[in-house]
Amino acid sequence: MTAGSHGLYRATPIRRSRRTGLELEIVDEAIAAAAREEPPITLRGVYYRVVSAGAVEKTEAGYALVGRELLKLRRAGRVPYSSITDGTRWVIRQRTWSRLDAMLDAASSSYRRMLWLDQDVDVHVFTEKDAIVGVIEPVTRELDVPLGVLRGYASESFCWSVAEELRHTTWPVYFYQLGDHDPSGVDAWRAFQERVATFAPRADIRFERLAVTPAQIEEWDLPTRPTKVTDSRSGNFGGGGSVEVDAVRPAVLRQVVKDAIVQHIDEDALRITQRIEQSERELLTGITIDYSRQIEHINAVRPSG
Numbered sequence: 066m067t068a069g070s071h072g073l074y075r076a077t078p079i080r081r082s083r084r085t086g087l088e089l090e091i092v093d094e095a096i097a098a099a100a101r102e103e104p105p106i107t108l109r110g111v112y113y114r115v116v117s118a119g120a121v122e123k124t125e126a127g128y129a130l131v132g133r134e135l136l137k138l139r140r141a142g143r144v145p146y147s148s149i150t151d152g153t154r155w156v157i158r159q160r161t162w163s164r165l166d167a168m169l170d171a172a173s174s175s176y177r178r179m180l181w182l183d184q185d186v187d188v189h190v191f192t193e194k195d196a197i198v199g200v201i202e203p204v205t206r207e208l209d210v211p212l213g214v215l216r217g218y219a220s221e222s223f224c225w226s227v228a229e230e231l232r233h234t235t236w237p238v239y240f241y242q243l244g245d246h247d248p249s250g251v252d253a254w255r256a257f258q259e260r261v262a263t264f265a266p267r268a269d270i271r272f273e274r275l276a277v278t279p280a281q282i283e284e285w286d287l288p289t290r291p292t293k294v295t296d297s298r299s300g301n302f303g304g305g306g307s308v309e310v311d312a313v314r315p316a317v318l319r320q321v322v323k324d325a326i327v328q329h330i331d332e333d334a335l336r337i338t339q340r341i342e343q344s345e346r347e348l349l350t351g352i353t354i355d356y357s358r359q360i361e362h363i364n365a366v367r368p369s370g
Contacts, residue, residue, distance in 0.1 A: 089134065095120035096135050097143055102316075104148035105203070107196045108132060109311035111149070116288060123288060150199025152214075166357050173349035178342035180209035183334040185236050188326055190275075191215050193244030193253065193310065200315045201243070204322045208330075215242070218253045221260065228264030237269045241325050243318065246277035247307035248298035275321050277308045287312045 084092070092115065099114035100106060106114075112121075112131045121127035138144040162168040181187060190205050191213045192198060198214060205212040213227075231238055240261070244250045251274075258272045281287065282305075289306025292299050310318070 084130075092120045092130065092134055093138055093143070096131060096138060100135075100138075100144045100148040103314060104145075105150035105199050106148065106315045107150055107152075107200060107311055108135060109196065109309065110200070110315055111135060113288060113309075113312045114314070123290075151196065152198030152200075152202075153195040166353065166360060169349070169353040169356055173346055173353050176342070176346050176349055177209065178338055178345065180330075180335070180338060183338050184329065184331055186329045187234065187236060187238045188329055189213065189238070189240050190322060190326070191240060191242045191257075193217065193242070193250055197243060197310055197318070200318055201322045204319050204326070208323070208326045210326055215244075215253065215257060217249065219257045219260070224257060224260035225264050228261045228268070231265045231268040231270065234268055237271060239271045239273065239325075239329065241273050241275045241322070243276045243310050243322070244274070245307065245309050246279070246282060247292060248296045248302040250307075251302070252298045273325070275325055276313055276318060277310050279305070281313070282306075282308050285313065285317070 095115040095118040096111055098118070099111045103110075103114075108131070109128075112128050115121050115131050116123045116127065121130055135144065135149070139146055139149070162171075189211045190201065192201065193215050195214050195216065198212065202212055204210075215223075240258075242254050242257075244254060254272075254274055262270060277287065282289065287308045289308050292302060292305070292307045296302075313321075
């Protein structure tokens with residue numbers, strides 16, 4: 066498939082004049098629709114949706130325009146801030162409590178038993194890019210699956226630490242990955258597989274790339290860009306255009322990840338886990354209620370002043 070076979074990547078004349086108010090409103094409507102239909106979504110994901118809608122050109126100028134307009138729409142309240150995810154930045158903070166009963170109440174309401182504890186398999190999901198974390202994390206969180214970020218070529222130290230966790234594993238482990246379809250993205254995943262397998266030679270590890278694949282580019286008519294000829298790995302890439310994982314619709318990415326995970330879940334074992342979880346949550350709730358009553362009693366008999 067060539068870079069311009071679907072018409073989304075093509076040479077576009079530079080706009081010499083400012084867009085009219087009507088043209089900007091068309092862009093804004095496309096942006097709002099993308100954020101409304103598939104949250105959470107990255108800025109780049111919004112850009113690809115707007116390109117697909119024909120509202121902007123697939124150029125750096127088009128990307129910059131979408132960024133500016135999206136910011137205006139969020140500040141104006143037309144696009145909720147919660148609809149856009151940025152997985153490239155984060156804050157680390159220790160969770161603490163003002164009172165013991167508050168901690169107990171939170172623990173009882175949020176307690177989850179390890180879903181995979183009684184499953185005869187282990188599943189991990191990796192993404193090449195930080196930005197995709199916010200898109201697929203709702204799925205991995207719901208299904209209690211670790212989500213890792215590789216950021217291109219994973220370091221030797223990271224590969225060793227991943228393999229070290231599998232040293233005593235006796236069941237199959239599935240590593241799924243999402244990344245750009247370009248020479249470096251594809252080769253980085255190959256290198257990760259080789260290093261982890263070398264560090265954990267006895268582990269039964271199955272590697273699979275969930276996205277982006279050549280078949281998906283064709284099936285989903287994904288917008289391509291010319292492969293960088295300056296990339297030293299482009300000679301073995303096999304031709305065709307490159308595709309960013311952000312070009313895949315967020316809802317599709319989430320479904321791909323979910324389908325890959327749930328196929329490994331034993332439903333009978335899951336039902337047992339859920340029953341135990343419910344029983345343990347009720348136990349925690351009882352402890353919380355008992356503790357709260359004790360505090361109320363202490364406060365009631367404590368001398369005032």
